Amino acid sequence: MSIVGSGYVGTTIAACFADVGHDVVNVDIDEGIVASLNDGRPPIHEPGLEELVAEHAGERLRATTDYAAVRDTDVTFLALPTPAEEDGHIDLSVMKAGARSLGAALGEIDGSHVVVTKSTVVPTTTEETIAPIVAEESGMTVGEDLHVGMNPEFLREGSAVADFLDPDKVVLGAGTDRARESLRSTFDPLVEGADDPPVIETGIAEAEMIKYANNGFLAAKISLANDIANICKEYDIDSEAVLSAIGLDHRIGSAFLGAGVGWGGSCFPKDVAAIIAAARDVGYEPAMLEAAVEVNDRQPVRLLERLREYVDPAGARVAVLGLAFKPGTDDIRNSRAIPLVEALSAAGSEIVGYDPVATDNFRARYPDIDYADSAAAALDGADAALVVTDWPEFADLDGEFDGMSTPVVVDGRRIVTRREGIVYESLV
Ligand SMILES: NC(=O)c1ccc[n+]([C@@H]2O[C@H](COP(=O)([O-])OP(=O)(O)OC[C@H]3O[C@@H](n4cnc5c(N)ncnc54)[C@H](O)[C@@H]3O)[C@@H](O)[C@H]2O)c1
Numbered sequence: 454m455s456i457v458g459s460g461y462v463g464t465t466i467a468a469c470f471a472d473v474g475h476d477v478v479n480v481d482i483d484e485g486i487v488a489s490l491n492d493g494r495p496p497i498h499e500p501g502l503e504e505l506v507a508e509h510a511g512e513r514l515r516a517t518t519d520y521a522a523v524r525d526t527d528v529t530f531l532a533l534p535t536p537a538e539e540d541g542h543i544d545l546s547v548m549k550a551g552a553r554s555l556g557a558a559l560g561e562i563d564g565s566h567v568v569v570t571k572s573t574v575v576p577t578t579t580e581e582t583i584a585p586i587v588a589e590e591s592g593m594t595v596g597e598d599l600h601v602g603m604n605p606e607f608l609r610e611g612s613a614v615a616d617f618l619d620p621d622k623v624v625l626g627a628g629t630d631r632a633r634e635s636l637r638s639t640f641d642p643l644v645e646g647a648d649d650p651p652v653i654e655t656g657i658a659e660a661e662m663i664k665y666a667n668n669g670f671l672a673a674k675i676s677l678a679n680d681i682a683n684i685c686k687e688y689d690i691d692s693e694a695v696l697s698a699i700g701l702d703h704r705i706g707s708a709f710l711g712a713g714v715g716w717g718g719s720c721f722p723k724d725v726a727a728i729i730a731a732a733r734d735v736g737y738e739p740a741m742l743e744a745a746v747e748v749n750d751r752q753p754v755r756l757l758e759r760l761r762e763y764v765d766p767a768g769a770r771v772a773v774l775g776l777a778f779k780p781g782t783d784d785i786r787n788s789r790a791i792p793l794v795e796a797l798s799a800a801g802s803e804i805v806g807y808d809p810v811a812t813d814n815f816r817a818r819y820p821d822i823d824y825a826d827s828a829a830a831a832l833d834g835a836d837a838a839l840v841v842t843d844w845p846e847f848a849d850l851d852g853e854f855d856g857m858s859t860p861v862v863v864d865g866r867r868i869v870t871r872r873e874g875i876v877y878e879s880l881v
């Protein structure tokens with residue numbers, strides 16, 4: 454099989470498919486990524502990935518910048534980025550470029566080929582945008598020698614390998630029997646090896662929509678937890694006690710009820726925005742998803758309001774603890790630290806950021822703020838601390854607060870342990 458795109462998803466699934474016995478070729482335009490994979494080193498950090506790539510590179514797993522490699526395979530997965538445009542709409546430019554290159558390469562084969570969208574794309578994209586481009590460039594005919602499928606991916610950054618090898622479900626969207634058979638045989642060894650996950654065989658647009666429904670629901674679940682937690686805060690009720698109690702109802706479930714400064718990352722913000730924009734295009738105003746975004750946007754604002762109750766940010770030295778969008782990753786895309794740092798800068802604060810692993814990425818985007826190489830160093834001399842990411846090490850902070858100029862701690866993730874000697878305020 455071939456996999457076009459070797460980022461978080463492409464590399465992870467390539468290594469895992471190789472591990473369950475498939476011959477895999479990764480096609481990426483980035484020569485550095487290709488060289489790294491062929492050297493047996495993954496281009497991204499994910500637990501377990503290094504071992505898999507080291508084991509299979511040069512044997513069942515290889516990488517190339519040359520799309521011609523797809524001709525020796527019978528199925529190609531497209532794992533290319535699908536970012537959001539300024540107005541929220543999905544940006545399909547990379548997908549289209551990949552589809553053109555794939556089609557041009559396929560033009561020279563005699564038999565048939567199956568093209569599967571792995572990327573997150575709004576409903577109808579695979580059949581109405583991707584397939585026609587591949588068909589036009591290759592001269593193939595959809596449903597005859599060109600077969601199309603959609604296989605959404607649910608892995609999380611930080612646990613990508615484990616999530617892919619042991620999924621809650623596998624969704625196989627197919628346009629023809631040939632595409633369905635190909636998807637089945639691709640996933641057979643994985644499904645057999647894992648804990649027998651349910652396999653949902655469905656249409657292509659349904660598969661595309663399942664991905665947005667999944668992410669939209671999870672993002673909205675967090676926002677609803679935040680809405681409830683905000684009410685609790687106004688009543689001085691312990692929101693954790695409330696949310697953990699409702700999570701025990703099996704119809705609600707305890708996952709993704711973590712209230713705080715909100716959701717970020719490379720997926721939730723862009724995917725919720727894209728499905729809202731797509732829904733509006735077809736004449737539907739998705740009020741719940743819009744509210745989920747509104748609540749999410751408000752959480753950092755509320756965190757700063759809490760801060761202002763104790764400290765005037767103008768001229769204050771504020772430590773921002775946690776720059777990654779979630780613990781366990783150096784990814785800062787749509788991190789909640791971004792709106793906070795921008796608002797603090799606008800208010801005239803002197804900002805010092807700390808993160809166990811994401812500092813370099815944050816510095817590349819915000820070179821003008823200070824950075825510390827430990828939480829203790831960030832807190833030293835600070836007038837206030839904002840806790841933005843729930844890194845486990847922040848739960849252990851204690852004597853480090855003694856170095857603060859004024860010990861005001863505003864906790865956006867309810868992770869810091871309250872102690873004598875600090876003014877502790879939680880967001881929720
Ligand atoms: N990151 C996640 O946790 C995650 C999880 C599930 C689904 N998704 C979805 O999967 C898709 C891919 O996301 P990602 O995070 O792996 O992206 P990424 O940005 O990490 O990787 C994309 C790769 O594509 C390569 N590329 C760009 N243009 C190319 C071209 N024309 N031909 C070949 N290669 C090209 C880039 O060099 C890069 O290596 C997106 O639609 C995303 O929404 C991501």
Ligand SMILES: O=c1ccn([C@@H]2O[C@H](COP(=O)(O)OP(=O)(O)O[C@H]3O[C@H](CO)[C@@H](O)[C@H](O)[C@H]3O)[C@@H](O)[C@H]2O)c(=O)[nH]1
Nearest residue numbers: 606607608609610675709710711715716717718720778779
């Ligand atoms: O109870 C919670 C859980 C998460 N978050 C925040 O939500 C965001 C997303 O977290 P998570 O879902 O763990 O990370 P991602 O790696 O972005 O994974 C999501 O996005 C991927 C890309 O689409 C999907 O494949 C995954 O299933 C989906 O969980 C982060 O900012 C978290 O801090 C909370 O605020 N409260």
